[in-house]
Amino acid sequence: MLKLKFLIPLIAFFVLVVLLFAGLSNDPRRVPSPLVGKPAPAFELPRLSDPSVTFKPQVLLGKVWALNIWASWCGGCRTEHPVLNELARQDLISIIGFDYKDTNDQAQAWLNQYGNPYRLVVTDQKGTVGFDYGVYGVPETFFIDKKGIIRYKHIGPISYKDLTEKIIPLIKELKAES
């Protein structure tokens, strides 16, 4: 019964099953960013603490830093916030908060309640800069190296597992670069 012509449909079926499960395990919401490996888009945005003062990311050249896109209306941001607080506690890098399509009052109240891991917070109320960064869902976090190149984009909340297994090793690696 093990004739080749009977085996071929069976093998083809198994190949299809493998492909199906590989496909099902992919999360379609995690769209890979074309910005990884490219310079972080320049911008100038007002600061949450004092909207008359602006911030430009150029000042962080020579340092490894993270840009965390968040908002007070975002549930996932609430979930990941303790992890960000922990990262800030470890004092490895500066985390810049990017308040996306939010109001200043609500953002500030949110930080007062849940803690502030950010070196500073910029506000993008209209989402125009977010557009340049390819933001489509909050939270998203970009990790930028000393040369200002985006090296990794984390889509969705950062878990403790992500932090210890992926993020912190990456930060250490980027910091070791010249």
Next chain:
Amino acid sequence: MRAFTFLFVLVIAGLQLNLAHARVEFREFDKPEVEARYNKLVDELRCLVCQNQNLKGSNSDLAKDMRNKVFEMISAGKTNKEIVDYMVARYGDFVLYKPPFKPMTLMLWLGPLLFFIIALISVIRIVKQRNKADSIEELSEEEHKRAQALLNKGDSQ
């Protein structure tokens, strides 16, 4: 009672029509070519949030921003290619509702065709084999007599 049911169905059907063409903003176009370009682009770009919808059909906030951007860029004199490239540079190939014909997407485009051809070949071969099995060879005179003898022997026992 019948009239009421009919009316009810009509209303529900009418509501479905609205949802299919849901659009959150009303836009003024000064030229029909601009409107045509806008509609084409908004049809071919995907909403990253509601990923199975194009920009035309999606109600999400991001889709609204992207539609505004498309309109802005058309008004600024950008070509269709420039607008699409702008979106792809920020959101990746996934923003194209129709996947581009690239080495990576080759399997996506050719895969179904390949499977169909394989299936067609297999079916042809199976049918041919079956036809072969169906054709009965004629027995020669001698073989016919032998067969008859054997059958008679079987009957008498």
